[in-house]
Amino acid sequence: MAVTQVFGARVRRREDPRLIRGTATYTDDLALPGLCYAAFVRSPHAHARIKRVDASRARSAPGVLGVFTAQDLEGKVNAIPCGWQVPNCDLKTPPHPALAKDKVRYVGDAVAVVVAETRAQAHDAASLVEVEYEVLPAVVDMEEALRSPTLVHEDVPNNRVLLWSVKGGDFDAALRDPGVRVVRQRLVNQRLIPNAMETRAATAQYNPGSGELTLWVTSQNPHIARVILSGVLGFPEHKLRVVAPEVGGGFGSKIPVYPEEAVVAHLATRLGRPVKWSESRRENYLATIHGRDHVTEAELAVRSDGAVLGVRVRTLANFGAYLSTAAPAIPTILYGLVLSGPYRIPNIDCEVTGVFTNTTPTDAYRGAGRPEATYVLERMMDLAARELGMDPAEIRRKNLIPRDQFPYTVATGITYDSGDYARALDRALELVEYSKFRAEQAAARQQGRYLGIGLSTYVEICGAGPSKVVGSTGFAGGLWESAVVRFSPTGKVTVLTGTSPHGQGEETTFAQIVSQELGVPLDDVEVLHGDTDSILMGWGTYGSRTTPVGGTAVYLAAQKVKEKAQRIAAHQLEVSAEDLVFENGRFHVRGAPERGMTIQEVALQAYLAWNLPEGMEPGLEGQANWDPSNFVFPFGTHACVVEVDPETGQVKILRYVAVDDCGRVINPLIVDGQVHGGIVQGVAQALWEFAQYDQAGNLLTGSMAEYAVPKAAWLPWFECDRTETPTPVNPLGVKGVGETGTIAATPCVVNAVMDALSPFGIRHVDMPLLPERVWRAIQQAKGGAV
Amino acid sequence: MTVNGVQYTREVEPRTLLVYFLREHLGLTGTHVGCDTSSCGACTVLLDGKAVKSCTVLAVQAEGAHITTVEGLAKDGELHPVQQAFWDEHGLQCGFCTPGMMLAAVDLLQRNPNPTDEEIRHALEGNLCRCTGYQHIVNAVKAAARLMGAAVGAPAGGA
Numbered sequence: 001m002a003v004t005q006v007f008g009a010r011v012r013r014r015e016d017p018r019l020i021r022g023t024a025t026y027t028d029d030l031a032l033p034g035l036c037y038a039a040f041v042r043s044p045h046a047h048a049r050i051k052r053v054d055a056s057r058a059r060s061a062p063g064v065l066g067v068f069t070a071q072d073l074e075g076k077v078n079a080i081p082c083g084w085q086v087p088n089c090d091l092k093t094p095p096h097p098a099l100a101k102d103k104v105r106y107v108g109d110a111v112a113v114v115v116a117e118t119r120a121q122a123h124d125a126a127s128l129v130e131v132e133y134e135v136l137p138a139v140v141d142m143e144e145a146l147r148s149p150t151l152v153h154e155d156v157p158n159n160r161v162l163l164w165s166v167k168g169g170d171f172d173a174a175l176r177d178p179g180v181r182v183v184r185q186r187l188v189n190q191r192l193i194p195n196a197m198e199t200r201a202a203t204a205q206y207n208p209g210s211g212e213l214t215l216w217v218t219s220q221n222p223h224i225a226r227v228i229l230s231g232v233l234g235f236p237e238h239k240l241r242v243v244a245p246e247v248g249g250g251f252g253s254k255i256p257v258y259p260e261e262a263v264v265a266h267l268a269t270r271l272g273r274p275v276k277w278s279e280s281r282r283e284n285y286l287a288t289i290h291g292r293d294h295v296t297e298a299e300l301a302v303r304s305d306g307a308v309l310g311v312r313v314r315t316l317a318n319f320g321a322y323l324s325t326a327a328p329a330i331p332t333i334l335y336g337l338v339l340s341g342p343y344r345i346p347n348i349d350c351e352v353t354g355v356f357t358n359t360t361p362t363d364a365y366r367g368a369g370r371p372e373a374t375y376v377l378e379r380m381m382d383l384a385a386r387e388l389g390m391d392p393a394e395i396r397r398k399n400l401i402p403r404d405q406f407p408y409t410v411a412t413g414i415t416y417d418s419g420d421y422a423r424a425l426d427r428a429l430e431l432v433e434y435s436k437f438r439a440e441q442a443a444a445r446q447q448g449r450y451l452g453i454g455l456s457t458y459v460e461i462c463g464a465g466p467s468k469v470v471g472s473t474g475f476a477g478g479l480w481e482s483a484v485v486r487f488s489p490t491g492k493v494t495v496l497t498g499t500s501p502h503g504q505g506e507e508t509t510f511a512q513i514v515s516q517e518l519g520v521p522l523d524d525v526e527v528l529h530g531d532t533d534s535i536l537m538g539w540g541t542y543g544s545r546t547t548p549v550g551g552t553a554v555y556l557a558a559q560k561v562k563e564k565a566q567r568i569a570a571h572q573l574e575v576s577a578e579d580l581v582f583e584n585g586r587f588h589v590r591g592a593p594e595r596g597m598t599i600q601e602v603a604l605q606a607y608l609a610w611n612l613p614e615g616m617e618p619g620l621e622g623q624a625n626w627d628p629s630n631f632v633f634p635f636g637t638h639a640c641v642v643e644v645d646p647e648t649g650q651v652k653i654l655r656y657v658a659v660d661d662c663g664r665v666i667n668p669l670i671v672d673g674q675v676h677g678g679i680v681q682g683v684a685q686a687l688w689e690f691a692q693y694d695q696a697g698n699l700l701t702g703s704m705a706e707y708a709v710p711k712a713a714w715l716p717w718f719e720c721d722r723t724e725t726p727t728p729v730n731p732l733g734v735k736g737v738g739e740t741g742t743i744a745a746t747p748c749v750v751n752a753v754m755d756a757l758s759p760f761g762i763r764h765v766d767m768p769l770l771p772e773r774v775w776r777a778i779q780q781a782k783g784g785a786v
Numbered sequence: 787m788t789v790n791g792v793q794y795t796r797e798v799e800p801r802t803l804l805v806y807f808l809r810e811h812l813g814l815t816g817t818h819v820g821c822d823t824s825s826c827g828a829c830t831v832l833l834d835g836k837a838v839k840s841c842t843v844l845a846v847q848a849e850g851a852h853i854t855t856v857e858g859l860a861k862d863g864e865l866h867p868v869q870q871a872f873w874d875e876h877g878l879q880c881g882f883c884t885p886g887m888m889l890a891a892v893d894l895l896q897r898n899p900n901p902t903d904e905e906i907r908h909a910l911e912g913n914l915c916r917c918t919g920y921q922h923i924v925n926a927v928k929a930a931a932r933l934m935g936a937a938v939g940a941p942a943g944g945a
Contacts, residue, residue, distance in 0.1 A: 021865075023857070026882065197880065249882060503881070505879065673919075676918060677879065677918050712907040713907040715907075
């Protein structure tokens with residue numbers, strides 16, 4: 001047992017010195033001898049036939065090394081596969097060619113690529129590539145796409161990607177319950193654009209001598225990229241190295257394997273020179289995945305006492321023009337299976353129709369499916385409370401799963417690990433001074449001021465996950481995680497993890513785990529990630545899995561090191577291993593603390609190998625692969641107080657309280673940061689952000705000047721607190737925390753605004769709650785002209 | 787021009803933006819490019835002491851100017867108080883916006899050594915961060931104000 005308490009301490013991040021000194025190396029920062037630059041020629045049309053591509057002017061432009069189209073890549077760069085083919089839903093998987101071949105299917109679809117000596121020359125020449133298009137009608141709206149004769153893919157009738165359902169209990173039977181009331185609402189969960197501050201980039205270098213191809217890429221999961229790209233390129237996996245260097249945020253948008261990465265890797269082998277491509281922000285808006293984009297008809301069956309009997313949803317989910325890597329899982333298993341939220345709901349009936357449209361492909365965006373489910377459920381709970389004349393806190397409390405019922409299996413079939421949901425609700429109500437607020441609200445209304453309070457009680461499924469479970473859902477991989485903990489002879493520790501953090505701080509939290517377990521100073525631990533050459537295997541950082549899955553692997557690897565070290569120490573101290581006590585990084589003989597050696601001294605002995613137990617291999621290293629038995633389920637309650645200006649429709653957040661439970665906390669400072677950032681992305685969906693296409697499929701919110709990435713001045717101060725309910729799923733007791741804020745915040749803010757607007761009789765306004773929308777709703781409610 | 791105290795003379799195409807001059811001609815890749823509409827502020831540097839978005843300045847316009855980039859903030863290996871405060875207060879996650887954010891903060895603290903929360907949030911409106919939700923950044927700027935105030939012996943500290 002180590003005495004120093006590193007686990008749970010507010011340790012400053014170990015990745016920060018390089019980031020604050022400007023010495024970190026992001027993909028676009030790489031400088032290689034002979035580097036040349038790629039630029040893609042993209043379709044200005046949402047849907048068109050490619051009649052002719054004339055690259056002759058581009059080819060003769062200054063500095064140009066080559067111009068390549070789909071024909072040039074034939075047989076060399078295969079179609080980009082979908083990595084999560086959800087079964088039993090009639091999933092259509094039309095090919096996604098790296099460069100558009102006969103047809104372009106969204107504005108931004110890549111048609112050709114130019115490589116030149118400099119970045120500017122590549123862009124200049126790209127503008128000289130002449131593409132003749134026959135413009136086709138585009139389908140943008142999902143409901144229209146399902147009826148339209150216009151097909152995004154000729155072999156996908158009705159543009160229907162999939163029809164997926166999950167049923168638990170019997171919703172129709174619930175409707176026959178005497179005294180049941182059914183609350184209905186259509187809910188739009190608008191399309192969002194992830195906007196990681198670093199856009200995507202890829203740099204590839206081929207070594208003809210060794211036959212090794214190295215790709216540095218902005219990826220959340222370099223090992224997955226390597227597996228997929230080795231297939232796409234027909235390149236032997238052991239000769240392909242994928243490195244995710246410093247990565248500037250992802251939020252899901254850097255999970256997919258994208259066409260540009262395959263093309264750049266191929267071009268490096270073809271040209272025999274290193275090739276770099278960096279996405280402009282404009283390209284990022286068009287060619288990097290978007291998120292959300294659901295339209296849902298929801299019904300909630302509730303008794304007059306507030307007991308929820310059932311939920312039925314019919315959801316349309318927009319997939320855009322192609323199936324992105326994980327896309328089929330997002331609006332299906334990551335959405336439908338969590339529709340019970342933190343509540344006991346005996347009857348759940350969910351049907352999801354996926355739709356192809358002539359828009360940018362969608363995939364995972366922070367929360368990925370779970371924010372959409374939570375939004376539906378938490379809005380419906382508020383609407384039910386309103387209809388029954390119940391307090392929104394009370395209807396929630398009545399339906400929460402009690403803490404003595406865990407593990408608890410919900411109607412959709414998944415089993416929640418641990419929780420004390422009512423405690424988090426109570427704590428949030430206490431912090432936000434709920435009862436006092438209600439009195440203030442009533443008084444404010446007398447003065448013509450419209451205050452509102454919103455609640456969101458949520459549970460998240462994360463920490464994916466048991467490999468056989470995700471395998472049964474069509475994921476073409478495992479979701480276990482690997483770790484190595486390796487002592488060097490001088491007692492320093494290197495940790496290798498298969499996760500690939502890109503801002504989440506696991507270089508620090510994992511070092512805390514190791515420091516705690518091995519009793520070595522934090523500064524003696526280095527955590528490495530993101531390189532397929534040095535790391536056995538890994539499935540990456542997303543879905544709030546890094547700490548619960550990757551961290552557990554690190555913990556288990558450290559245990560193996562400790563066990564071996566103990567055997568060496570026992571041998572050298574001439575006692576049996578059971579007679580040793582491990583304290584503060586030092587083994588000593590029980591009852592004789594002066595007889596001992598530190599684990600760092602043991603490390604030297606392990607490498608010298610002069611005096612090891614009979615048959616023991618030299619060296620001191622532990623390797624562990626951890627495949628969890630279940631997901632983990634963080635939960636909590638958020639509460640938000642807003643004021644709406646009825647003259648302008650402007651919403652102002654006055655207070656925001658978050659009570660989250662992510663199990664045991666390794667580093668509170670980092671957890672706070674994750675929660676803050678998550679909340680802002682959720683608040684931004686509620687109030688500001690939306691991707692808008694016109695009917696021809698042009699993205700109208702196609703730059704940071706048009707899309708509302710939130711600024712510091714728009715945001716309130718967040719009051720964060722936690723409860724701590726460890727999970728039994730892993731030995732650390734930890735759950736994920738990267739997405740909780742985003743999941744909770746969106747319905748919390750919308751509920752608050754609807755509460756503020758309740759005196760007008762307004763039930764619902766779709767997001768984002770821009771001043772204009774709120775003002776119109778007020779005018780309509782007043783019966784005025786809009 | 788002089789960058790971080792070192793004088794450079796280079797021939798560049800007239801259209802070369804200052805940010806690409808810094809990154810590709812001088813190899814100072816701490817200054818980042820995050821957008822193409824002068825919206826994000828990742829490329830913020832100090833030009834003759836004032837914060838500018840280096841994607842909106844041509845390299846030739848900066849002829850003869852003194853530029854400070856993130857690489858020039860630390861002196862003799864010692865972190866600038868703003869760097870120290872961003873580290874101490876967890877003012878960064880992915881780090882991509884951080885160089886620009888810190889230089890915008892330096893600019894603010896030069897003009898207003900003791901800013902309120904509201905003044906800090908307003909001053910950082912030209913710098914976007916997608917990770918932190920800004921709260922720890924505001925804390926960092928306040929902490930930097932305290933560090934800098936302590937350094938000159940003046941009372942300081944945000945509201």
